[in-house]
Amino acid sequence: MNSVLKLLLEGGRLSTAEMAKVAGLTEAEVNQRLEQLKKEKIFLGWRPVLDLSREAAAAVAVRALIEVRITPERGGGFNRLAERVSRFDEVESCYLVSGGYDLLLVVNGSSLQKVASFVSEKLSTLEGVLSTSTHFMLRSYKEGGYQIETEVEDNDRLKVSP
Amino acid sequence: MDTKKFIARHVVDLPKSGIRDFFEIVAKMKDVISLGIGEPDFRTPWHIREAGIYALEKGKTHYTSNLGLIELRRSIAKYVGKNFSVAYRPEDEILVTVGVSEAIDLACRALINPGDKVMFHQPCYVSYHPSVTLTHGIGIPVPTYAKDNFALTAEALIAAWQPGTKLLMLNLPCNPTGGTCSREQLQAIARFAIEKDLIVLSDEIYSELTFDGEHVSIASLPGMKERTIFLHGFSKAFAMTGWRIGFGCGPADLIEAMMKVHQYSMMCASIIAQEAAIEALERGEDAMKQMRDQYHRRRDFIVRRFNEIGLKCHMPRGSFYTFPDVTSTGMAEKDFAVGLLQAERVAVVPGKAFGENGAGFVRACFATSYEQLIVATDRIERYVASLKK
Numbered sequence: 001m002n003s004v005l006k007l008l009l010e011g012g013r014l015s016t017a018e019m020a021k022v023a024g025l026t027e028a029e030v031n032q033r034l035e036q037l038k039k040e041k042i043f044l045g046w047r048p049v050l051d052l053s054r055e056a057a058a059a060v061a062v063r064a065l066i067e068v069r070i071t072p073e074r075g076g077g078f079n080r081l082a083e084r085v086s087r088f089d090e091v092e093s094c095y096l097v098s099g100g101y102d103l104l105l106v107v108n109g110s111s112l113q114k115v116a117s118f119v120s121e122k123l124s125t126l127e128g129v130l131s132t133s134t135h136f137m138l139r140s141y142k143e144g145g146y147q148i149e150t151e152v153e154d155n156d157r158l159k160v161s162p
Numbered sequence: 163m164d165t166k167k168f169i170a171r172h173v174v175d176l177p178k179s180g181i182r183d184f185f186e187i188v189a190k191m192k193d194v195i196s197l198g199i200g201e202p203d204f205r206t207p208w209h210i211r212e213a214g215i216y217a218l219e220k221g222k223t224h225y226t227s228n229l230g231l232i233e234l235r236r237s238i239a240k241y242v243g244k245n246f247s248v249a250y251r252p253e254d255e256i257l258v259t260v261g262v263s264e265a266i267d268l269a270c271r272a273l274i275n276p277g278d279k280v281m282f283h284q285p286c287y288v289s290y291h292p293s294v295t296l297t298h299g300i301g302i303p304v305p306t307y308a309k310d311n312f313a314l315t316a317e318a319l320i321a322a323w324q325p326g327t328k329l330l331m332l333n334l335p336c337n338p339t340g341g342t343c344s345r346e347q348l349q350a351i352a353r354f355a356i357e358k359d360l361i362v363l364s365d366e367i368y369s370e371l372t373f374d375g376e377h378v379s380i381a382s383l384p385g386m387k388e389r390t391i392f393l394h395g396f397s398k399a400f401a402m403t404g405w406r407i408g409f410g411c412g413p414a415d416l417i418e419a420m421m422k423v424h425q426y427s428m429m430c431a432s433i434i435a436q437e438a439a440i441e442a443l444e445r446g447e448d449a450m451k452q453m454r455d456q457y458h459r460r461r462d463f464i465v466r467r468f469n470e471i472g473l474k475c476h477m478p479r480g481s482f483y484t485f486p487d488v489t490s491t492g493m494a495e496k497d498f499a500v501g502l503l504q505a506e507r508v509a510v511v512p513g514k515a516f517g518e519n520g521a522g523f524v525r526a527c528f529a530t531s532y533e534q535l536i537v538a539t540d541r542i543e544r545y546v547a548s549l550k551k
Contacts, residue, residue: 003459006455006459007459007532010456013533014532014533018532018533018536021463021536022459022460022463022532022535022536023459023463024462024463024466155203157199157201157203158185158199159185159188159189159194159196159198159199159509160181160184160185160188160189160196160198160199160509160511161181161185161198161199161200161201162179162181162200162287162288162289162337162515
């Protein structure tokens with residue numbers, strides 16, 4: 001596996017300069033490998049992981065999980081409609097899932113109203129969408145692998161030990 | 163009143179650990195990046211911690227069998243059989259202990275008569291020689307060398323052997339050198355042990371952290387299971403140092419003898435730790451491998467940096483320690499370590515803390531985040547450059 005990708009998978013906390021040092025590459029080489037990963041559409045891009053309950057991160061004030069039942073089509077199955085749904089800017093993530101519904105969306109909006117109108121005007125009116133069920137998120141406990149608001153565990157190792 | 167006069171002579175004569183001396187200096191300083199720590203920086207994986215919590219919730223607060231929970235001994239038998247290719251009976255060939263440290267102490271107390279001689283390779287873990295001394299045995303250090311990547315050779319054993327030797331202690335991969343032995347080297351050591359009729363105490367606590375090639379347990383070699391006490395634990399591979407849990411496996415007679423000492427001293431290992439240990443063995447492999455892969459990359463980084471800096475450093479095949487040679491700076495290892503600490507606030511452990519054969523080396527542990535390793539090695543580079551001026 002690409003050594004830069006391995007470091008990204010470990011949590012992505014390192015800057016490109018730090019990755020370069022660890023992997024024994026120049027920073028330019030690290031960037032080159034990142035570009036290559038992007039070209040191959042393995043690495044899609046960077047996104048910050050924010051605690052959305054904090055005021056500073058309030059750009060996305062409302063988030064919802066939406067379960068969507070859709071009609072599959074001959075030939076394309078769920079793909080055409082799923083791709084269409086996922087193009088909306090409000091949709092952060094879109095997954096085809098097994099179980100009682102077909103698509104699970106993570107939708108962002110600046111207000112409850114905006115998310116509601118996206119669901120009622122855009123999503124449910126699409127041809128092939130049979131039903132939606134919207135769950136507004138109330139609180140986040142873990143975000144993208146990071147614990148939220150649990151006390152930081154001190155590193156209380158002895159400074160020297162055998 | 164002179165209370166000192168009551169202390170047993172062999173305890174008075176026991177040298178203070180070099181690590182302890184150095185700890186006293188470091189503990190007084192602030193903002194130190196320590197590469198002097200002998201434990202993982204990872205916390206115990208959550209599912210293992212959770213198993214401990216669950217055990218408490220379920221009221222698991224009682225003594226266990228002296229040998230340890232039978233469920234844990236079954237898990238150990240399965241794990242050791244699969245990963246070390248040696249079969250032990252859970253009923254009478256496995257003893258659960260309070261870390262490998264207790265197992266070493268038990269083995270020494272169960273086997274050593276006053277005056278018996280015990281060989282161990284050196285540089286080595288700090289407690290080996292004292293464990294022998296405390297049981298009135300005589301320690302025979304056998305040197306290992308950087309030129310051999312600190313592997314123990316049969317030639318060195320043959321040269322150091324003395325009549326009256328009963329035990330051979332091995333720690334492969336080794337703390338502090340990261341040294342290991344190839345299968346061929348182990349076969350030669352096994353032949354030596356059989357020829358000299360020795361019991362081998364094999365502390366394989368770092369075995370999962372073998373980065374290149376296979377880990378071979380000497381207990382798996384022909385004729386060796388019957389004369390080997392295999393020691394292992396959870397501290398390093400599963401990041402469980404503070405749980406204090408380990409085990410010994412061996413011939414039933416020897417395990418019974420160790421258990422006799424254990425039952426009158428420790429009684430049993432903590433039941434909470436035993437419950438968590440079952441979880442580690444049954445479902446901890448993925449988390450363990452993730453940690454190992456990170457150690458692997460950190461090792462490659464720090465060894466490369468030491469060599470760039472001009473501190474000759476062999477590639478340790480296992481463990482999370484590097485053992486760079488500081489003689490090129492013209493300084494003794496302790497002066498180097500103290501100087502580095504004062505000038506750049508980076509702690510490494512002087513090699514002589516691990517025995518006379520550690521002279522000229524320091525131990526630097528890479529169980530620390532990349533960020534810290536980057537800063538620490540940059541500081542060491544600055545310090546070494548300042549010495550050349």
